[in-house]
Amino acid sequence: MNSMRWRLLKAQLLRQKSGLAALILLALYALAAIFAFAVPYDPNAIHLTERLQPPSAEHWFGTDDNGRDYFARALYGGRVSLSVGFLSMILSVVIGTAVGTVSGYFGGKTDSFIMRGVDILLSIPSFFLMLILNAYLKPSILTIILIIGLLSWMYISRIVRAETISVKEREYVLYARVSGQSTFRIIARHIIPSIVPTIIVAATISIAGTIMMESALSFLGLGVRPPYASWGSMLNNAKGYLGENFYLALFPGLFILTTVLSFNYLGDVFRSAFEPKVNRR
Template structure:
């Protein structure tokens, strides 16, 4: 399916109508209620990340010790944490950090994965062997453990978390891109592009990749939820974003010692992580169904 060029022409009542592949995909996506729920939540989260400072009733990083561990009330709808900080404000503030790390890490991993996977799949031979053996070495380790190792070497902080998470997820995208290119590089349009004198880079990035982007887009969407989970895990272990910055995983880690006395401290950050990951998974599953004709009902 050539998403960037192909157009479908339909005749309805003698009137010619043009429908682009992207419009068809959107119409299929709209029919999937779960995917639209996920997309709606994602849009809300993005708006919160962009305009959250106008929604926070309190400074997320400043608390009053005399008001610590307060239960949810009209003054603090999600209660306060062990330092008297408003949990509602901190969850809103943490939204932009989780989305920033998730989206940026996936963008970096996707870019590197496309480059490595394209070269491996198109050229084959020793290039393919060296690249894919390197990817196999990375995949041999659990991604979270490898991310922890990178964080230990790089240090703590949001930028280090982005680098660590992006490195451990590169092989996933490289393998998908390589497999997709292997399945189409012998097709007639690729051979025609070679015959008319297109160079290898032009063939890969202008002719092959635009026609194999469907699985890559779906994996990237689902990968954002994985990156957010790994960010939260690193924060929970104290290796990710550092206080006083608000991050959902670090909020869980700091509040686990007060679980029995003040369960709301871990309840609301946990709900935020669950809803965000679920939203990206629902949207990713719906996008997969819309992009793959075999899965359409």
């Protein structure tokens, strides 16, 4: 990505204050998750004598039904939710980019065969397939990452395919073909670098979806296993206490909401910066 695009991105962030605020908020969440160990409470330590205490100076977010510090659990839960979302996004982007570039570059029967396969996968309710796979596979964070990543790359592949079809007709790609460069070299050195902005936009939107998927799985009790927490599992545990201890659902719900909204805002900023047509609307 050349310096002009970075300047456009910087200008767009300064122009769209919501995008800049989203970037700052996500940076704060990431730093809080990384340095969660600095909190003086063990997120999994049970203290039944301190259960269901409201937010206070000692426990900023209160305590849960097992007397565990809710602020510490929110930070460690954010580490899990953000890690799962980020790693699942990387997996889905890698697969989607590979499939999309191959399909768009070769075209013809190869393109038709790959895209019909993608259409079939898109027709399957992926969330229910996630539920089934997660129920039969060994429960772990790695399992969640693999399930979400392997079932969320199809939309990215279609976007990358469309960009590849456009880029492969440009002069520098045609020259690379005529000069005898291998197909792998053309894709790796010419096509993929040209569609990096599109991939970044797709990745930004994808990570919001993967965080929602992880939260939904954990909310249904099929995600992170106790005593460890994610924002989704914290929401699941809060279901029985909404009447008197609403804060148990408030904090993880706000974290999920603001994280997903922030990534969506960033996706809009990247799209506006990297696609000039959007800027001229």
